[in-house]
Amino acid sequence: MTGTGAEKTTAGAFCALADWGTSNFRLWVVDRAGNVLGKRQSDEGLLTCADGRFAAVLESHLAALGASADLPVAITGMAGARTGWREAPYVETPAPLDALYREAVAPTGVTRPVFILPGVCQRTTGPFDVMRGEETQLAGAVESGLADGIFCLPGTHSKWVELKGGRIAAFRTVMTGELFDLLSRHSILKHSIGDDLAFTADDRGFSEGVTEALADGFALSAHLFSIRAAGLLGGDAPRPAARLSGMLIGAEIAATRTFLPQGMAVHLVGSARLTALYGRALEIAGTQSRLLDGEELVRKGLFAAACSLFQSSEVSR
Numbered sequence: 001m002t003g004t005g006a007e008k009t010t011a012g013a014f015c016a017l018a019d020w021g022t023s024n025f026r027l028w029v030v031d032r033a034g035n036v037l038g039k040r041q042s043d044e045g046l047l048t049c050a051d052g053r054f055a056a057v058l059e060s061h062l063a064a065l066g067a068s069a070d071l072p073v074a075i076t077g078m079a080g081a082r083t084g085w086r087e088a089p090y091v092e093t094p095a096p097l098d099a100l101y102r103e104a105v106a107p108t109g110v111t112r113p114v115f116i117l118p119g120v121c122q123r124t125t126g127p128f129d130v131m132r133g134e135e136t137q138l139a140g141a142v143e144s145g146l147a148d149g150i151f152c153l154p155g156t157h158s159k160w161v162e163l164k165g166g167r168i169a170a171f172r173t174v175m176t177g178e179l180f181d182l183l184s185r186h187s188i189l190k191h192s193i194g195d196d197l198a199f200t201a202d203d204r205g206f207s208e209g210v211t212e213a214l215a216d217g218f219a220l221s222a223h224l225f226s227i228r229a230a231g232l233l234g235g236d237a238p239r240p241a242a243r244l245s246g247m248l249i250g251a252e253i254a255a256t257r258t259f260l261p262q263g264m265a266v267h268l269v270g271s272a273r274l275t276a277l278y279g280r281a282l283e284i285a286g287t288q289s290r291l292l293d294g295e296e297l298v299r300k301g302l303f304a305a306a307c308s309l310f311q312s313s314e315v316s317r
Contacts, residue, residue: 010037010065015072015310017302018058020079021133022046026295027061029071034303038065046078054085055109072113074306076136076298080105080116090121090130094167097139101305115309117302125170133298134159135168136305137269140297142166143304150259151267153294154274156181158252160259172259174252180245189224192231192240199245200273201280205238209246210281213254220251249281260287269294 014032018025023045029038040061049057062071080088086107091100104115119132134153138161141151147166153159156177162169184193199206212218227244230237253260260266265288268275279289 010067010071013037013067013071015074015303015306016062016065016067017299017306018073018075018077018079019133019136019298019302020045020049020054020075020077020084022078025057025061027058027065028299029062029065029067030299030303034300036299038067040064046081046084049079049085050083054079054107058110058114070112072306072310073115074101074104074302074309075114075116076302076305077133079107080118081132084116085109086116088116088118090119090132091135093120093122093125093171094164094169095120095135096167097135097142097163097301098166098304100135100139101308104305104309113310117305120168120171122171126172129171129173131159131171131173134161136301137294137297138163138168139301139304140299141267141269141292141301143300144292144297146267146292149267150261150264151269152259152278152289154268154270154278160256162259172256174255176248176252180248183224183244183248184241189227189240189244192228193244196239197241199239199242201276203239203242205240205242206246206277206280207284208238209243209248210250210253210284211246213247213250214285218251218254220247223247245277246281249277250284253281253285253287260285265290267292269297 010029012031013029017028023043025042025044027040028036030036044057079085086105088105091103100117103118106115117136119130120135122129149163151161158174158176159171161171183189227240231240266282268278268289269292275291282289
């Protein structure tokens, strides 16, 4: 798909910032104060660039914004994956978010300065785990004054993160979104759910699923088939998709209680629909939540790294 976005003049630009996901690509050209001069976005994520198109895609979007040939670029996300443009090795927890730029790497195939930020991995502060891209949003949270707290970044693979003193102290990945997709499309539950996926956080089935999952003695594998049975037996059964989502998100919250110190709010970073669902589930669990703008955070995190990168030589060549 052709990139779209605000194609403004980039006169006075300081650098470009790119968030390169698995499926999507976003680019901002900013001035020295971090103000956005131009923006582009497309579906040219890792999946469409793994054949070596990274440099061409980046240059095409920069050209569309009128960027100079020497404008430097800071990139976060899957461009730094093993199957990406150039692998940017993980920084281990506890990971200082204001120093990730020190482990940035420069890819080949471009003449302008381009650096890809590393991801973060966990070996000793909890179960083996990795993230790539979310750490830059968290760096943006630190730049916004949130150096300590609990963060939930819902998605296909949700991340629960504990920040202490501007460092990722520990984190946990939960495959809730992928499980919902697999169960709703490829298990026996697909016969009950069908195409009825347009539920909201206010749906009765969602609340019932969350409440069920938070109860003592709940076991996900022993409760899932009841969604199918309820549809077969009729009556006033809740919407299957909503109940499945509630069960899965409720089970996620129950499994991550160690990230929920009593009285501490959870910062939610994600799409409007997902954060609404997670906010409602946390409310049922007795926990407050606060919404943060994920695009603003990733831009702030990238800009902070860019300010250090383009005034520093402490990066891998």
